[in-house]
Amino acid sequence: MRKKGLLILMISALALSACGTNNASNDSDYLSSQQNTSISSDSATSNSYGENMQYIKSNADYYGNGVIFGNDAAYFLDFDSMEKAPLCAVPNCTHDNSGCLAHTIGNTPIMYNNNIYYFNAITGVNEKSDGREFYIDSKFMKATIDSSETETITEFTDCMPCQPSCFLLAGNEVFFTADDMCPVQDEYGVISYSNTGGTHFLCSINLDTGEYTNYGSVYDGDKEYEFSQNSSGANITGYYNGKMYIQYVFMKEDPTTLGIPAEENWTEVNFEFDTESKELLESELPVAMYASDDIYAYLDDDSKQTIVITPDKTYTVPHYDLMSTSARVINDKIFFYDEWYDLSNMSRHGYGAYEGYEAVAYYNDSYIFINGGRNAKLTEEELQSL
Numbered sequence: 001m002r003k004k005g006l007l008i009l010m011i012s013a014l015a016l017s018a019c020g021t022n023n024a025s026n027d028s029d030y031l032s033s034q035q036n037t038s039i040s041s042d043s044a045t046s047n048s049y050g051e052n053m054q055y056i057k058s059n060a061d062y063y064g065n066g067v068i069f070g071n072d073a074a075y076f077l078d079f080d081s082m083e084k085a086p087l088c089a090v091p092n093c094t095h096d097n098s099g100c101l102a103h104t105i106g107n108t109p110i111m112y113n114n115n116i117y118y119f120n121a122i123t124g125v126n127e128k129s130d131g132r133e134f135y136i137d138s139k140f141m142k143a144t145i146d147s148s149e150t151e152t153i154t155e156f157t158d159c160m161p162c163q164p165s166c167f168l169l170a171g172n173e174v175f176f177t178a179d180d181m182c183p184v185q186d187e188y189g190v191i192s193y194s195n196t197g198g199t200h201f202l203c204s205i206n207l208d209t210g211e212y213t214n215y216g217s218v219y220d221g222d223k224e225y226e227f228s229q230n231s232s233g234a235n236i237t238g239y240y241n242g243k244m245y246i247q248y249v250f251m252k253e254d255p256t257t258l259g260i261p262a263e264e265n266w267t268e269v270n271f272e273f274d275t276e277s278k279e280l281l282e283s284e285l286p287v288a289m290y291a292s293d294d295i296y297a298y299l300d301d302d303s304k305q306t307i308v309i310t311p312d313k314t315y316t317v318p319h320y321d322l323m324s325t326s327a328r329v330i331n332d333k334i335f336f337y338d339e340w341y342d343l344s345n346m347s348r349h350g351y352g353a354y355e356g357y358e359a360v361a362y363y364n365d366s367y368i369f370i371n372g373g374r375n376a377k378l379t380e381e382e383l384q385s386l
Contacts, residue, residue: 053275055238055292056108056167059360059370060328063111067360069370073102074109077370079363082377087116089148101148105141108165110174112207116143117153117174119161123181125191134183134191136160140205140212154210159201166236168244170275175204175244177218177234197229202246202273202280215278219269222250230254231266237326238291243272246280247287263322289327290334297327297334308334308343315343328359330367335359342384352386354378 054062061068066078068087073095075084086095086102087109093100105118121138136157143150159178168175182198185191202215222228232250239245248269255265272283289306290297297308299320306317308329319336328335332343340349340359351357354376357369367383369376378386 052169052171053239053242053244053293054169055236056110056165056169058107058164059358061108061111062361065363067368067370068107068109068111069360070102070107071372073100074105074107075102075373077368077375079361079368079377082375084373084375089146101143101150105143106165108167110167110169110207112169112172112174114145116145116148117141117207118143119165121160123160123193132185132189132191134181134185134193136181138178140210153207154205154212156203156212156214158214159199159203160195161203162200162233162235163195168236168239168275170239170244172208173204173206173275175202175236175273175275177201177236177246178203178214179233182229195233197232200232200234200248202234215280218246218271218280219248221269222248222252222267225250225252227251227254237288239293240285240288240291240296241294242274244275245283245285245288245291246271246273289325290329292329295329297329299324306334315346317341317343317346318348330359331362333359349384349386354386 059067059069065080066076068074068076074087076087077084086100087105088095088101090101095102097103101116104120105116110117118141119138120141121136123134123136126133126135136159137155138157138160139155140153141150142153159180162177162179165176178201179195180199180201181193181195183191183193199217200219202218204213204215205211218234222232228250230251232248234246234248237245237247248271249266251262251265252267253265255262258265268287270283270285270287271280273280285296286298286300288296288298294311295309297306299322300307303316304320306319306327308315308317317334319339319341321336321338324336334341334343339351341347342349354369354371357371357374357376359367360370361368366377366379369378
């Protein structure tokens with residue numbers, strides 16, 4: 001079972017590291033007092049369907065009173081102090097090179113039982129006496145929070161976890177999509193490979209036992225279209241009403257030969273997966289822009305608007321942009337990359353001086369925004385004035 005206070009323990013450990021960086025706090029009493037805090041949405045809490053679920057993606061990796069974020073290195077942003085700390089507890093680490101744990105774990109590590117879990121996967125071609133051979137070496141790693149000591153939990157060679165990474169942590173299992181990398185050998189023996197095209201799998205790892213499971217291909221209906229080999233992919237988009245949702249996308253034909261923009265040529269298939277029965281079905285819902293607990297948002301191609309389904313009401317938002325593949329619903333507001341709407345009155349707003357920032361949470365009556373290494377905390381009044 002995950003503990004909301006685990007990031008408090010981690011930051012306490014980080015404070016012991018001689019880093020010369022801006023740690024979230026050196027006051028252990030203060031940190032201990034925060035261990036029962038949690039953000040109001042997107043947090044690792046038990047939902048109404050009885051299973052502890054947490055969706056993890058870039059800038060949406062929540063624990064207690066903060067979020068993990070970063071590009072070159074993973075940091076924890078404390079929502080109370082709005083200060084950040086690198087996810088590395090190695091003494092005297094300067095956090096400025098690839099040997100630092102914060103650089104190794106990526107920007108979507110999985111926190112469970114006071115440990116940090118992450119993938120370390122490589123691909124390549126081996127030269128053998130009888131020719132060349134493509135290989136995948138995927139390792140699932142664990143690092144302790146207090147010392148950053150690492151170990152391999154499990155290994156698999158049939159696929160490589162998708163990048164960028166999106167995960168669902170359900171109970172003690174982490175679910176993810178992965179690629180076979182579509183290796184192709186030409187007439188000269190040269191092997192090319194890519195994470196687009198080929199076969200895309202749904203997989204899971206039990207964090208208590210290390211057991212790895214590959215549930216098979218998410219979808220094979222695209223294989224009849226030759227150009228899908230240059231365009232297909234699958235990723236987890238969230239969870240809704242106790243089910244995990246997976247987007248499968250591909251192009252049937254090359255958009256350049258059709259003379260149309262690429263964003264108008266995608267074919268999308270939406271799947272839902274029951275994490276208990278392990279049943280994967282095609283969903284009747286369109287692909288989610290946002291799915292968390294009992295809220296689901298998607299682009300409606302017929303009305304050219306965005307639909308937001310909540311337990312109390314379904315909203316129609318006058319925003320339709322095929323380039324907007326994701327959104328964030330926070331405190332009765334929906335945030336897109338270029339504008340946001342107040343669902344209570346459907347008023348439209350820009351970001352003003354915070355253009356380029358991403359809304360990530362509503363915490364203690366304030367909205368938290370991130371833009372790379374910069375961040376901001378805005379009150380309701382400040383947000384409405386943008």
